[in-house]
Amino acid sequence: MPVKPADGFIAELSPLPFIRASVMYTRHSESLRLKEAAREKEMAHRIEIGFREGVRDALGxxxxKRINNDLRIPADSVKTIEIYTIDSDLGPSDLDAAACGPLSDPVIQETAIDCGIARGFDWLIEVGFRPGVTDNVGKTACEAIALLTGKPTRVYTSRQYVICGSLTRADAERIASELLANDLIQHYDIFDGKTWDTAAGIKPYVPRVLGENCPRTEEIDLNVPDAELIRISQERVLALTLDEMRILRDYLKNDAVLARRKKAGLGAAMTDAELECIAQTWSEHCKHKIFNARITYEGEGDTREIDSLFSSCIKKATREIRERMGAGDWCLSVFVDNAGIIRFNDGWNLVFKVETHNSPSALDPYGGALTGIVGVNRDPFGCGKGAKLIFNTDVFCFAPPDYDAPLPKRILHPRRIFEGVREGVEHGGNKSGIPTVNGCIVFDKRYLGKPLVYCGTGGIMPSRIAGVPTHTKEILPGDLIVMTGGRIGKDGIHGATFSSEELHEGSPVTAVQIGDPITQKKMTDFLLIARDRGLYRAITDNGAGGLSSSVGETACLSGGCELDLKNAPLKYPGLNPWEILISESQERMTLAVDPAKRDEFLELARKMDVEATVVGRYTDSGLFHVRYGDQTVALIEMCFLHDGLPQMNLRAVWTLPCHPEPDFSEPSDLGAALKAMLSRLNICSKESVVRQYDHEVQGGSVVKPLTGAVNDGPSDAAVLRPLLDSFEGIVVANGLCPRYSDIDAYHMAACAIDEAVRNAVAVGAPLDRLAGLDNFCWCDPVQSEKTPDGEYKLAQLVRANEALYDLTTAYGVPCISGKDSMKNDYQIAGVRISIPPTLLFSTLGKMEDVRKAVTMDVKRPGDLVYILGKTYRELGGSEWYALNDAIGNGVPKVNAAAAKTLYEKLHRAMMAGLVASCHDCSDGGLGVALAETAFAGEWGLAVDLKAVPAEGIERNDELLFSESQSRFIATIRPEAQQAFEAALAGCTFARIGKVIPEGVLRIECLGGQKIIEESLASLKAAWQKPLAY
Amino acid sequence: MPQQIKAIVITGNGTNCEMEMAHACRLAGFDEVDIVHISELLCGTKRLDDYHFLNLPGGFLDGDDLGSAKAGANRILHAAVAGSEELLFDQFARFIAAGKLILGVCNGFQLLVKLGMLHGLDGIYDRQTATLTFNDSGRFEDRWVHLRANAASPCIFTRGLQGIYLPVRHGEGKFIPRDAGILQRLHRQNLIALQYSDGEYREATMDYPGNPNGAVDAVAGICNETGRIFGLMPHPEAYHHRTNHPRWTREELPEEGMGLALFRNAAVFLRSESL
Structure with missing residues (x-):
């Protein structure tokens, strides 16, 4: 059945010239490069918008401030001017109506058309986008002007920074390149105030993409020597190994395959579309080859075989936990869909997924992180029948912002990464109307090469729609493949394969893109209505690998597909079929639509101003068949595409590292030590970031990220009500502790899991309704010339997975979904920077009644202070050792059996209303937890360290700062003492003091000689200072 | 028989507080509450005329890309309603002329201000006489603030209120009047219904973070001369239950959130009017 072209296809493309390449391989960088329009275009106009005299320019x-503080350049003032370059021949009255209408604010702004507005400055820097880069403001301006004037137009935006101060041109260059513009996606021009002519202004520059209207498909002969295969893989950013390339070569020698290809007009060489599609599908990013590898593990005098870490650790644990839950199993869909699905109550299901967007964030922190958050939004949204999005949770790992050594090539300063990522997630989350309920930031200098940007999103869906369960997916042959949302451009090409490599010199710039939360919001508004009206059968997102992955994966449900790329709506002409197939342009979902519902679906889309296009149909042919018009550009057996990749064989060798034990004595001023700990980047307040995220939109916020007497204490976990007419709630928490992997990744993982679980328990989540998500970010664990310690790193991965199995089964907390990112390395010019192996464990819990939630702030004088859990001499990898430049060896170890009993009993005590406050002990241990509990509630504590149950500790600093796991500080009303102690009978706990009306933290030390006494104000100041605005 | 009262909550193009806004309307006693996508108004399948209370919720209309709510205002001013001779704005004008109630929160307040609809000075509802622009801090912020109500204000929504504690969640909430004359009129006519204030709701404050954005004269919410159109930056719909309060685990609070008072006032007023 031929597929009808969709309405609104923007350009007539010439018939497909099918090039039989005589050369084995042609470089394609020529066609990849986006060509710029002529700088001076007759018909283009510039509208400039600046603030009136006397109006404060907060952005400027x-x-x-950043020029002064970050770059240490003495600018006196900065003003901003917004530029709209109008690429059409609007007349003066239309231009004026646009300038004075939607584009400016008449109360505070002034406008100029085709002349400059800036005057009396020393330097002017104008920053605009490069051709093809998403320009959200430009798009909105374009729509507004079309509505106003009735005339179609193109609008491109740029911004001027008008600077006064005695600066050199070199200073201006630095400001432009190191702060204002990212060369990958933006260009800038610098103008000297001395030679500036306001009347003349700046000539319009139109960054339009000029496409060649001749889509080409190349054939690549793979019947070549191995060296050529390697070169093809490398030059095309395929990230395929020689073995994998050989499999492709051999695939094309099969007679049945050749016969089928011949019938479709294809030869014995592979088309670029096929090669690219397979590379995406087989990428580490999509296929998790390392997690599915067969591993020979040697260590502790023992050798064993592991057949897939994913199957033998993660999936196995979840299977066993679900078996134990029996009829009470609340898991609905695990590991098979874009996100995990669990039951919330009889009428509703919860969906949760955490992703990373590390590599793009390294190159363009703002765009990378924005795309990360709006990208992970589409996972729960494209899961089952589709879920409404109800929370985001974000965790970032950066190098310290005060990094002051020279930066290796292509690396942005950590401060710039921090601010860019923060802002990207702010725009992505806030503009999507999804509350960012919690998160954390971890600093370690090894995140310099690649920052980690974990973005998680939860959703809720009715458990049935029209009687049909929503957590499964079905597609029938004949269903139409419909793409909705944004259009396809060259952005995001090779994202999947690019993130399957280390960051290197040739990392493609097209992998960077900028998300558009409003286009996505419009699409999700539309699709939720379409879902409830039953207008589609299945939904999935277009993420890594674009259509090749979204259609390739869903086609497994029907048994094949036929896709016509000529129908796909493009941002601009000039894309080759392979580019359309694998482009990762954002804000797109792929739907399976029953042909009988086609018209209703498309009509609703049109009404709601959302683009929706039929691009093919699902079949049961067993083939992934892609055409461009009448021409077949890819024909791959579904089974080869998905199962043609043999299991990888890897070797892991474990040796326990031995670090020198630190040699420093207990400091005489423990109060100063406590304050120094509170000022550690990994411990200090993150309020300046938290406040910039909307954490209460949707109206169901119960435990906010900041809590206490003046709303600034650090909550352990988030509690929210997704259904406003019910008191049932959900709990969201995270745990990660990468420093411990310096000693043993087993304990790093165990502690991360314990932290995520105990954070959830601390606010009131029941252990038996907690689900987990694992998100592994590793440095390359495959032994090679560039990774000589790959076998050790793989052993770390094995051990982390074994910890995951041990802990999740011990707690009965099943993983429902997860993700891995295996190549978090940087390698340029002989410099290699690898991240510390990092597991983020996230938990999602169900609370029956949110009114029983507990917060971490001390509530009232006279309450009793308890420590729950035992303290050991576990300072290896601790913040206290890090402060003293040591790692040590005594890494914290989780006693899961004891912890489980404690968590269950503590939960019962909380539900009985016996607990006034509860705060977990994590980074910085008991000392930090006591200080936070006290200053958050603005009442003092008097505590005796001698009462703390401990083992093997003789020093106060060790008792205060040991990071032993599974511990809490709880405060209890005196009248609840007996009931509380009875509830916790059998667990290790002790009453260590009481809440006092004075605003001090008073700690009696071991030996009874020393006393720490610090005002809460000074402790809080130490904690708040490092990352204040 | 009391008047049946119907509320409409408009959504679409980046609005995102429609659920809790509708929830607040229901809790306040509206007989019917519809969340309506703006495309339904533009298609003519829904009409403002069928409602008594128009809610413009918070969010990021068109991403606030051209300045907060600017593109959204442009749409209401210029978009035509399919199958009719009228613009969407005509329905708004008719709604106002009928003496019905409009509440704009955050982005909805920005929309009212950018439309010029809120001031309605001298009965003109499409001329901008003030603006809401970038916070002095240059940042989006989510924080709770105290708001002092003006007892002399004609505002229907703040009747009987002395003060109210609500969250702000915005990057562009700084109120600036066009000139001193406008500001004087707002004061003289008691159109400034809410100001950022100290914790006891006694004095308006210009100090950050009590005044989170640097708003001129600490203006947090203003109404038109009839008191029937009201816009405010803080979110009353975000405090509909005590568990929304940031300190509900440490303070004795009434079950119902303070924000509901505005919606209850709207409901009580509409029940007593025949519109």
Whole structure:
């Protein structure tokens, strides 16, 4: 059945010239490069918008502060001017109506058309986008002007920074390149105030993509020597190994395959579309080859075989936990869909997924992180029948912002990464109307090469729609493949394969893109209505690998597909079929639509101003068949595409590292030590970031990220009500502790899991309704010339997975979904930076009644202070040792059996209303937890360290800062003492003091000689200072 | 028989507080509450005329890309309603002329201000006489603030209130009037219904973070001369239950959130009017 072209296809493309390449391989960088339009275009106009005299320019002031503080350049003032370059021949009255209408604010702004507005400055820097880069403001301006004037137009935006101060041109260059513009996606021009002519202004520059209207498909002969295969893989950013390339070569020698290809007009060489599609599908990013590898593990005098870490650790644990739950099993869909699905109550299901967007964030922190958050939004949204999104949770790992050594090539300063990522997630989350309920930031200098940007999103869906369960997916042959949302451009090409490599010199710039939360919001508004009306059968997102992955994967449900790329709506002409197939342009979902519902679906889309296009149909042919018009550009057996990749064989060798034990004595001033700990980047307040995220939109916020007497204490976990007419709630928490992997990744993982679980328990989540998500970010664990310690890193991965199995089964907390990112390395010019192996464990819990939630702030004087759990001499990898430049060896170890009993009993005590406050002990241990509990509640504590149950500890600093796991500080009303102690009978706990009306933290030390006494104000100041605005 | 009262909550193009806004309307006693996508208004399948209370919730209309709510205002001013001779704005004008109630929160307040609809000075509802622009901090912020109500204000929504504690969640909430004359009129006519204030709701404050954005004269919410159109930056719909309060685990609070008072006032007023 021929597929009808969709309405609104923007350009007539010439018939497909099918090039029989005589050369084995042609470089394609020529066609990849986006061509710029001529700089001076007759018909283009510039509208400039600036603030009136006397109106405060808050953005300009913020930039000035960063120029002064971050770059240490003495700018006196910065003002901003917004530029709209109008690429059409609007007349003066239309231009004026646009300028004075939607584009400016008449109360505070002034406008100029085709002349400059800036005057009396020293330097002017104008920053605009490169051709093809998503320009959200430009798109909105374009729609507004079309509505206003009735005339179609193109609008491109740029911004001027007008700077006063005695700066050199070199200073201006630095400001432009190191702060204002990212060369990958933006260009800038610098103008000297001395030679500036306001009347002349700046000539319009139109960054339009000029496409060649001749889509080409190349054939690549793979019947070549191995060296050529390697070169093809490398030059095309395929990230395929020689073995994998050989499999492709051999695939094309099969007679049945050749016969089928011949019938479709294809030869014995592979088309670029096929090669690219297979590379995406087989990428580490999509296929998790390392997690599915057969591993020979040697260590502790023992050798064993592991057949897939994913199957033998993660999936196995979940299977066993579900078997134990029996009829009470609340898991609905695990590991098979874009996200995990669990039951919330009889009428509703919860969905949760955490992703990373590390590599793009390294190159363009703002765009990378924005795309990360709006990208992970589409996972729960594209899961089952589709879920409404109800929370985001974000965890970042950066190098310290005060990094002051020279930066290796292509690396942005950590401060710039931090601010860019923060802002990207702010725009992505806030503009999507999804509350960012919690998160954390971890600093370690090894995140310099690649920052980690974990973005998680939860959703809720009715458990049935029209009687049909929503957590499964079905597609029938004949269903139409419909793409909705944004259009396809060259952005995001090779994202999947690029993130399957280390960051290197040739990392493709097209992998970077900028998300558009509003286009996505419009699409999700539409699709939720379409879902409830039953207008589609299945939904999935277009993420890594674009259509090749979304259609390739869903086609497994029907048994094949036929896709016509000529129908796909493009941002601009000039894309080759392979580019359309694998482009990762954002804000797109792929739907399976029953042909009988086609018209209703498309009509609703049109009404709601959302693009929706039929691009093919699902079949049961067993083939992944892609055409461009009448021409077949890819024909791959579904089974080869998905199962043609043999299991990888890897070797892991474990040796326990031995670090020198630190040699420093207990400091005489423990109060100063406590304050120094509170000022550690990994411990200090993150309020300046938290406040910039909307954490209560949707109206169901119960435990917010900041809590306490003046709303600034650090909550352990988030509690929210997804259904406003019910008191049932959900709990969201995270755990990660990468420093421990310096000693043993087993304990790093165990502690991360314990932290995520105990954070959830601390606010009131029941252990038996907690689900987990694992998100592994590793440095390359495959032994090679560039990774000589790959076998050790793989052993770390094995051990972390074994910990995951041990802990999740011990707690009965099943993983429902997860993700891995295996190549978090940087390698350029002989410099290699690898991240510490990092597991983020996230938990999602169900609370029956949110009104029983507990927060971490001390509540009232006279309450009793308890420590729950035992303290050991576990300072290896601790913040206290890090402060003293040591790692040590005594890594914290989780006693899961004891912890489980404690968590269950503590939960019962909380539900009985016996607990006034509860705060977990994590980074910085008991000392930090006591200080936070006290200053958050603004009442003092008097505590005796001698009462703390401990083993093997003789020093106060060790008792205060040991990071032993599974511990809490709880405060209890005196009248609840007996009931509380009875509830916890059998667990290790002790009453260590009481809440006092004075605003001090008073700690009696071991030996009874020393006393720490610090005002809460000074402790809080130490904690708040490092990352204050 | 009391008047049946119907509320409409408009969504679409980046609005995102429609659920809790509708929830607040229901809790306040509206007989019917519809969340309506703006495309339904533009298609003519829904009409403002069928409702008594128009809610413009918070969010990011068109991403606030051209300045907060600017593109959204442009749409209401210029978009035509299919199958009719009228613009969407005509329905708004008719709604106002009928003496019905409009509440704009955050982005909805920005929309009212950018439309010029809120001031309605001298009965003109499409001329901008003030604006809401970038916070002095240059940042989006989510924080709870105290708001002092003006007892002399004609505002229907703040009747009987002395003060109210609500969250702000915005990057562009700084109120600036066009000129001193406008500001004087707002004061003289008591159109400034809410101001950022100290914790006891006694004095308006210009100090950050009590005044989170640097708003001129600490203006947090203003109404038109009839008191029937009201816009405010803080979110009353975000405090509909005591568990929304940031300190509900440490303070004795009434079950119902303070924000509901605005919606209850709207419901009580509409029940007593025949519109």
């Amino acid at each position: 002031e913020k930039i000035k």
